[in-house]
Amino acid sequence: MRPMKLTMSAFGPYADLTVIDMERLTGGGLYLITGDTGAGKTMIFDAIAYALYGEASGTGRQSTMLRSKYAEPGTETFVELEFLHGSKRYILKRVYGKERIKRNGERVEEKSAEASLIMPDGRVITKHKDVTAAVEELVGLDSGRFRGTAMLAQGEFREFLFADTTKRLEVLRKLFNTDIYLRFADEARREYSTVLREYEMKKQAVEQMLFMVECGRDSAYREKLADVKRNGAFSSDAAEVIDGIIEEDAALASELSALCEKAEEELLRARTLLSKCETDRKNEQRLINGREYLRSIEEDIGALEKKAEELLGDKEVYDAQDAFVKRVELQLPDYIRLDEAKKALAEARVVVKEKGKRIGELYDKKEWLEGELESIKTALDRLAETDREKLSDTYNTARMQKADADGLILQIRSLEEKERSLSAMREKYRIAAEKSDGASAEFFAMERAYFDGIAGILGEMLTEGEPCPVCGSAEHPFPAKRNHGVPDREELESRRVQVNRLAQEAQQLSEKAGQLSGVCTAEKEGILRRGAELFGEETDGGISCLLSLAEKRSEMLEERLTELLGELRLAEKDEAERGQLLEKWSEYSKLLSETAKAAEEELISGTRAEAEAKAWAVRLSDLGDGLNFEGKAEAEDAILTLKKLMKDYEKRRDDLEGERKTALLKRERYAAAIEELEEQLKDSIAEAYDTLTAEVEGKGEARKTLTQSASEVGIRLERNRTAAGILGERMSELSVVSKRLGEAKAISDTANGALSGKEKLTLETFAQIRLFDRIIRRAGTRLMKLTDGQYELIRRREGGLKGKSGLDIDVVDHYNGSVRSVKTLSGGEAFKASLALALGLSDETEAECGGVVIDSMFIDEGFGSLDDESLSQAVAMLASLSGGGRSVGIISHVAELRERIDRQLVIKKTAGRGSVIG
Numbered sequence: 001m002r003p004m005k006l007t008m009s010a011f012g013p014y015a016d017l018t019v020i021d022m023e024r025l026t027g028g029g030l031y032l033i034t035g036d037t038g039a040g041k042t043m044i045f046d047a048i049a050y051a052l053y054g055e056a057s058g059t060g061r062q063s064t065m066l067r068s069k070y071a072e073p074g075t076e077t078f079v080e081l082e083f084l085h086g087s088k089r090y091i092l093k094r095v096y097g098k099e100r101i102k103r104n105g106e107r108v109e110e111k112s113a114e115a116s117l118i119m120p121d122g123r124v125i126t127k128h129k130d131v132t133a134a135v136e137e138l139v140g141l142d143s144g145r146f147r148g149t150a151m152l153a154q155g156e157f158r159e160f161l162f163a164d165t166t167k168r169l170e171v172l173r174k175l176f177n178t179d180i181y182l183r184f185a186d187e188a189r190r191e192y193s194t195v196l197r198e199y200e201m202k203k204q205a206v207e208q209m210l211f212m213v214e215c216g217r218d219s220a221y222r223e224k225l226a227d228v229k230r231n232g233a234f235s236s237d238a239a240e241v242i243d244g245i246i247e248e249d250a251a252l253a254s255e256l257s258a259l260c261e262k263a264e265e266e267l268l269r270a271r272t273l274l275s276k277c278e279t280d281r282k283n284e285q286r287l288i289n290g291r292e293y294l295r296s297i298e299e300d301i302g303a304l305e306k307k308a309e310e311l312l313g314d315k316e317v318y319d320a321q322d323a324f325v326k327r328v329e330l331q332l333p334d335y336i337r338l339d340e341a342k343k344a345l346a347e348a349r350v351v352v353k354e355k356g357k358r359i360g361e362l363y364d365k366k367e368w369l370e371g372e373l374e375s376i377k378t379a380l381d382r383l384a385e386t387d388r389e390k391l392s393d394t395y396n397t398a399r400m401q402k403a404d405a406d407g408l409i410l411q412i413r414s415l416e417e418k419e420r421s422l423s424a425m426r427e428k429y430r431i432a433a434e435k436s437d438g439a440s441a442e443f444f445a446m447e448r449a450y451f452d453g454i455a456g457i458l459g460e461m462l463t464e465g466e467p468c469p470v471c472g473s474a475e476h477p478f479p480a481k482r483n484h485g486v487p488d489r490e491e492l493e494s495r496r497v498q499v500n501r502l503a504q505e506a507q508q509l510s511e512k513a514g515q516l517s518g519v520c521t522a523e524k525e526g527i528l529r530r531g532a533e534l535f536g537e538e539t540d541g542g543i544s545c546l547l548s549l550a551e552k553r554s555e556m557l558e559e560r561l562t563e564l565l566g567e568l569r570l571a572e573k574d575e576a577e578r579g580q581l582l583e584k585w586s587e588y589s590k591l592l593s594e595t596a597k598a599a600e601e602e603l604i605s606g607t608r609a610e611a612e613a614k615a616w617a618v619r620l621s622d623l624g625d626g627l628n629f630e631g632k633a634e635a636e637d638a639i640l641t642l643k644k645l646m647k648d649y650e651k652r653r654d655d656l657e658g659e660r661k662t663a664l665l666k667r668e669r670y671a672a673a674i675e676e677l678e679e680q681l682k683d684s685i686a687e688a689y690d691t692l693t694a695e696v697e698g699k700g701e702a703r704k705t706l707t708q709s710a711s712e713v714g715i716r717l718e719r720n721r722t723a724a725g726i727l728g729e730r731m732s733e734l735s736v737v738s739k740r741l742g743e744a745k746a747i748s749d750t751a752n753g754a755l756s757g758k759e760k761l762t763l764e765t766f767a768q769i770r771l772f773d774r775i776i777r778r779a780g781t782r783l784m785k786l787t788d789g790q791y792e793l794i795r796r797r798e799g800g801l802k803g804k805s806g807l808d809i810d811v812v813d814h815y816n817g818s819v820r821s822v823k824t825l826s827g828g829e830a831f832k833a834s835l836a837l838a839l840g841l842s843d844e845t846e847a848e849c850g851g852v853v854i855d856s857m858f859i860d861e862g863f864g865s866l867d868d869e870s871l872s873q874a875v876a877m878l879a880s881l882s883g884g885g886r887s888v889g890i891i892s893h894v895a896e897l898r899e900r901i902d903r904q905l906v907i908k909k910t911a912g913r914g915s916v917i918g
Contacts, residue, residue, distance in 0.1 A: 001139050002026050002856050002887065003048060004089070005082040010071030011050075011096070012043035013915040020044070020917060025903050026856055026887040030879055033891045034898055035907030040915040041891045044905070045858050051081035051092050052135050053143040054115070054128055067096055070914035076489055085138055091118040092135070094128075145845050162823055162830075165765065165807040172768045172807075181764035185751035192741075192748035199741045202734045209730060210238065212723045214716050215245045216252070242724050249717040256710035263703040270696045273685070280686040287677040290670050297667045304660040311653055318649050321642045328639050335632035342631070355602055362599035369592040376585045391571055395564040402557035404534055408527065408550045412543055415523045422520055425513040432506040436499070443492075443499045450492050765807065769795070771844065772807055779833075779840030786832040786873045790815050793822070793833060809837075828867060835859075835874065860891045868896065875900055 003022040008014045025031040033041045046056045050066060067077050077096035082089065095114040115131040118124055125134050136142050163171070173179050210229055215221050221244050228238040487495075524543065531546040534553075685692075749755045753762035761769075773795055780793040796808040809822045811833065825833055842857070859878065875897070878888050890897065898904065906918035 001052075002084045003081060004084055005080075006044070006047060006051075007080040008047050008078075010068040010075045010077040011047055011079055012066055012068055013038075013040035013070065013909070014043070015068045015070035015072070015075075015914040016916075018917060020905065025889065025905060029903070030875070030888050030890060030901050031903035031905070032897055032901040033889060033905045033907070034893055035915075035918065036909045037893060039907040039909045041893075041907055042860055044907075045860065045889075045891070047079045048081060048858075049143070049147065051079045051094055052139070052146065053132055054094055055143050068914060074488070074490060088120040090120065090138070092116075092131070094131075141845075168772070168807040169765060169768060172771065173764070178764050178767055178771070181751075181762075181767050185748075185763050188744070188748040188751045192744040195737065195741045195744045199734070199737045202730060202737055206727060206730050206734055209723050209727045213242055213245065213720050216249070216713070216716070219245060219248060221245050221248065239724075239727075242720065242727070246717065246720050246724065249713050249720065253710060253713045253717055256706060256713060260703065260706045260710055263699065263706050267696070267699040267703050270692065270699050274689075274692040274696050277685050277689045277692050280681065280684040281689060283677050283680055284684065284686055287674060287681065290674045290677065294667065294670045294674065297663055297670065301660065301663045301667070304656060304663060307656055308660070311656065318646055321646055325639055325642045325646070328635055332632065332635060335635045339632045355605055359599060359602045362595055362602060366592060366595045366599060369588050369595060373585065373588050373592065376581050376588065379581050391564065391568050395561065395568055398557050398560050398564060402554055402561060405550045405554040405557065408530055408534060409547065409554065411523065411527050411530070412547045412550070415520060415527060415543065418516060418520050418523065422513065422516045425509065425516055429506060429509040429513050432502065432509050436502040436506045439495075439499045439502050443495050446487050446492060446495055450487050450489070768807060775837070775840045775844045776809065777840075778843045779837040782839050782877060783833055783836035785877055786836060787829070788873075791825075791829065791833070793836065794819070832874070835877075839877075856887045856889070858889045858891070871896055871900075 003026055006020040006022050008018045008020075009016070011018075033044055035041055046066065049056055056066065068075075071077065078093060079096075080091065080093040082091050084090075093114075093116050113128065114126070115128045116124055116126050117131045117134055125131055132143075139146065173182065213225065213228075215225050219225075221241050224237075224241045225245065228241055231238075527543060527546065531549070535546075535549055751763040753760040753765065776793050776795050783791050783793055790813060792812045792814065794810050794812055796810045810819050811822050811825060812819050822830070822833055838859075871894070878890065890901070907915050908918040909915050
């Protein structure tokens with residue numbers, strides 16, 4: 001990249017538009033940028049860096065600090081760089097932003113920065129990020145590497161010369177992207193932390209399972225188990241202890257199981273004896289109670305025999321009652337026939353009465369039905385049948401025809417509305433087009449005035465004998481005159497935006513009008529086709545004729561539909577009424593026939609019932625002779641009363657006999673039971689009850705204790721077996737993680753320089769050391785030339801075990817063979833060393849970037865500390881850098897350099913107006 005032309009506006013100390021012809025400076029060899037202190041020499045490099053990357057050249061200035069404090073409000077801040085890359089020319093521009101003034105005079109920055117890159121083929125790249133990316137791809141360097149390769153700020157490299165390993169590591173990281181090794185080291189550290197957490201979790205899980213293992217209070221492994229838990233780690237010894245506890249508990253569980261079985265058998269025998277003892281005690285009491293109850297039974301038998309003798313005196317009364325009951329029972333059929341005759345006579349009389357009433361009702365109903373049927377016949381004769389279905393079809397056809405006509409009317413109304421909108425849209429487009437054309441004409445006139453005004457400004461700047469920046473001529477016979485009232489660039493850009501906006505609005509209105517016109521044409525064609533279908537012929541009058549025809553047809557059909565609807569509703573009403581009458585005729589005719597038949601049947605039935613009632617009256621008189629009671633109910637009441645008395649007697653007799661037999665049976669049964677109890681109690685052990693009870697309780701407690709002990713041992717055995725199995729699995733997992741942990745720690749410690757007893761050298765530092773060795777070799781060679789072979793830079797080989805190391809610099813004094821720190825160098829020597837280091841770093845950066853060719857280099861200050869000889873050596877070295885067409889620009893105010901370097905750019909400070917090119 002070779003700068004050809006640099007244009008600055010309101011940039012740093014340059015308040016006005018400043019154009020620098022870099023081509024006369026950068027044609028090859030050395031050139032000097034000199035001038036007053038603080039005039040803005042370094043700002044030239046800042047402008048080039050800002051144009052390329054949007055950043056200043058040094059780390060002490062931010063891009064937001066580049067706006068000139070001397071510029072007039074409203075002056076645009078920008079940098080434009082025209083440069084060659086290879087043989088092709090590029091134009092790069094970055095606009096810092098616009099400034100506006102509040103009413104109170106306060107300046108306010110508007111963040112509307114712009115960037116553009118014009119390619120050799122005329123293609124333009126915009127947006128800051130895209131422009132910066134294109135520059136990086138073109139030059140082959142990003143911002144940091146460009147500053148480290150092509151723009152050497154001596155103050156920064158003096159700091160780099162005296163910096164420690166940590167500071168140099170950061171600089172090299174930015175220049176050579178060695179942070180990939182840093183990210184690897186961080187990832188290795190995170191991986192180690194992750195595996196360590198996993199190892200601790202699995203180790204904790206093993207410790208938790210160890211604490212689950214238990215043994216008995218009298219176990220031989222009790223102390224060993226306590227030691228294992230205190231250590232908190234699983235080992236082969238711990239495994240032996242757990243296996244021993246499991247084996248010990250298994251033997252104890254087997255022994256306790258046998259003891260539990262034996263205790264259960266002894267308890268069962270004791271409970272059997274206690275059960276017999278309890279039975280004997282109950283039988284003794286039952287024997288006492290049985291003998292007492294047998295005596296009471298003997299007394300009851302004597303009392304029952306006495307009552308039986310007293311009951312024999314009521315036997316004669318019982319026999320007389322029995323004979324009377326038997327005679328009345330023989331007459332019961334006669335009483336039944338008597339009751340039936342009475343009932344039949346009463347029922348016959350009721351039937352005769354009801355039949356008479358029913359016959360009268362039926363004849364009244366028959367007469368009413370005959371009158372109703374006559375009225376229905378008269379109404380049916382009045383109603384005539386109508387063809388309602390045909391009338392309905394006619395109505396539906398008329399309704400569909402009206403819907404077609406109404407639909408066509410709506411389509412035509414919609415088309416008319418769209419055509420009105422189209423007319424309004426076209427008028428808007430016409431007005432917008434006129435505004436756009438007028439604005440374009442005004443803009444072109446303003447643009448011409450602007451360029452004419454720029455020509456006038458350039459004309460005023462021309463000096464006879466100095467080349468014109470446009471044509472290059474040293475003679476200026478007719479310089480352009482500056483015009484007053486020339487618009488500034490901001491006004492021109494504002495008007496350009498307005499012209500584009502008006503043109504875009506006119507274009508949008510044109511497109512909308514075109515779309516709406518197409519819609520109207522399509523709808524019109526559809527309406528004409530529909531009109532031809534409805535009216536059967538093409539209409540010469542077009543849309544308006546179709547609208548008239550459709551409206552007339554719609555009105556005619558509306559009247560016809562009203563008329564048909566009235567006829568249809570009347571026909572529907574008559575048809576419904578006729579149907580109802582026919583249904584009623586059928587119903588009443590059937591009911592009249594049924595009523596007449598029922599009246600005839602009732603008349604016959606009533607005559608028969610009257611004859612039957614008379615026959616029952618004669619028979620009732622014959623049945624009443626020779627009977628003692630009025631009827632069957634009275635006779636049965638008498639029988640029941642006598643039988644109840646007889647039944648009471650029989651019951652008292654039977655109850656007495658039953659009680660006597662029961663008492664005899666009880667006496668016999670209890671006598672046998674007493675004999676059996678006396679036999680069972682011959683071997684009674686009832687007196688041993690207390691002894692046997694105590695024995696059962698003792699054996700029960702013994703069995704409970706053994707069972708509980710066996711359960712505890714069984715639970716502990718199962719838990720220990722489970723823990724042993726899980727411990728095996730978890731120890732296997734812990735072994736795998738432990739291996740991974742060792743590997744991860746070794747990698748992390750190596751990458752992060754944390755190996756015990758080793759130099760604290762990170763992976764990134766190791767990579768940078770190899771890189772730094774090459775830089776130091778290049779820098780050492782250059783320093784040897786600058787110091788006539790006295791000094792050479794080397795990397796310090798000894799590293800410390802504490803903190804970071806590996807990038808420290810020493811200087812070899814070949815005159816006395818000593819090696820010492822670079823910090824011991826004098827001011828002039830330190831400048832030479834830092835210059836050599838900067839050039840060495842630039843050489844390595846250029847090599848690292850794939851052989852990128854650096855056409856231009858820029859070196860800032862630092863020469864004031866050199867004596868004449870050293871200055872000559874430095875200039876000679878820099879001149880050697882400019883071989884092969886490379887240009888080297890030096891910023892300095894040292895007078896000797898002005899005498900030694902022919903091509904110069906002199907910058908002067910002015911009072912209150914910033915700096916200008918002298």
